[in-house]
Amino acid sequence: MPWREERSPYRTWLSEMMLQQTQVATVIPYFERFVKRFPDLRTLARASEPSVLKYWAGLGYYCRARNLLKAARAVVSEYAGEFPSSLEQLRALPGIGRYSAAAIASIAFGKPHELVDGNVIRVFSRLFEIRGDAKKPSTQEAVWMLAGEHLHRKRPGDWNQALMELGARVCVPESPLCGSCPVSSSCAAFEKGLQESLPETSAARKPVHVEWTACLLRENGRVLLWRRSEDERFLPGHWGLPERRHLQGVQTGALLRTIRHSITHHRITVSVREAKISHPLPSPAKWISTRELPSRLVSSVWRKAAGIPMSNGRGQ
Ligand code: SF4
Numbered sequence: 001m002p003w004r005e006e007r008s009p010y011r012t013w014l015s016e017m018m019l020q021q022t023q024v025a026t027v028i029p030y031f032e033r034f035v036k037r038f039p040d041l042r043t044l045a046r047a048s049e050p051s052v053l054k055y056w057a058g059l060g061y062y063c064r065a066r067n068l069l070k071a072a073r074a075v076v077s078e079y080a081g082e083f084p085s086s087l088e089q090l091r092a093l094p095g096i097g098r099y100s101a102a103a104i105a106s107i108a109f110g111k112p113h114e115l116v117d118g119n120v121i122r123v124f125s126r127l128f129e130i131r132g133d134a135k136k137p138s139t140q141e142a143v144w145m146l147a148g149e150h151l152h153r154k155r156p157g158d159w160n161q162a163l164m165e166l167g168a169r170v171c172v173p174e175s176p177l178c179g180s181c182p183v184s185s186s187c188a189a190f191e192k193g194l195q196e197s198l199p200e201t202s203a204a205r206k207p208v209h210v211e212w213t214a215c216l217l218r219e220n221g222r223v224l225l226w227r228r229s230e231d232e233r234f235l236p237g238h239w240g241l242p243e244r245r246h247l248q249g250v251q252t253g254a255l256l257r258t259i260r261h262s263i264t265h266h267r268i269t270v271s272v273r274e275a276k277i278s279h280p281l282p283s284p285a286k287w288i289s290t291r292e293l294p295s296r297l298v299s300s301v302w303r304k305a306a307g308i309p310m311s312n313g314r315g316q
Helices: 009-019 024-037 041-046 049-056 063-079 087-091 098-109 118-127 137-150 156-169 188-192 290-296 300-305
Strands: 208-216 222-227 250-263 266-277 285-289
Touching: 009 024, 009 063, 009 098, 024 049, 041 063, 049 063, 049 290, 087 098, 098 156, 118 137, 118 156, 118 188, 208 250, 222 290, 250 300, 266 300, 285 290
Parallel strands: 208 266
Antiparallel strands: 222 285, 250 266
8 A cells, every 4th residue: 555655644644534434445546646746744734725625536525635734734833844643632633533643643653552443343343252333432442442452562553554454354344254364263253153243233324315406507618606605514615516595596497417426324316407597696606617617626426517527536
């Protein structure tokens, strides 16, 4: 993985931010493009938010990119550009929680801090036959305790990565490869044949269906975009097409396309319709030339809604 080839707090932090909610294979090309454009923390701290979002476009969960920029600026202003190594200081930075702080401290600085992610929960649940819904805080706390007890204190970074790797490659959710597992001789689940029933989970959260009507207004080679308020539930602060609810006096016409998009457990259906408006436009609306659209529209849902082809692996 590219973030392991040349290790630094900046690259470890960046990879951990990108890997939240996203598969390794998806992250690799994004990581490579990102570090080419923003090779170090100071370069990132000087960047504008739109330029950072542009290199994040397609990865989703855009608050991660905004927090990345805020944290880079905080490290420059509060720590003279040097990443702090203590858990408390790391956790005080935007977007860095318990797991990420432990990952940066142990992998980049060799500090003896355990960490727990979904892979580690699965491995420990099976090794020690931990019962109870793995999504519950009490179960997760039990895994954090075990992870702390078993941490390799001389090589905590390697240990943590090895545990996560074991979960990602061997102790996988379905049909774990117990025959080639290096810890099978001390695994409770393997001994009792419980691999497939651990970790225990309650039923998955039911998807919630949401419908939007997006308006495509065109005029002299320009398209009307809308800057979503920071209070919007979905995609706050993003440029997108205006929804019908945003525009007073808008008249919608033919259905141009239907887009389906998922955000967490929400399944969003966007009906994109031709539209016309006679009322004056409110301030979040702006006419943008079609040439400029790709750089304004970051989220794949708006890129598809505006008819911009997805490229460079930006298919999410
Ligand atoms: S023996 Fe099987 S269930 Fe146990 S840790 Fe290894 S892969 Fe997972």
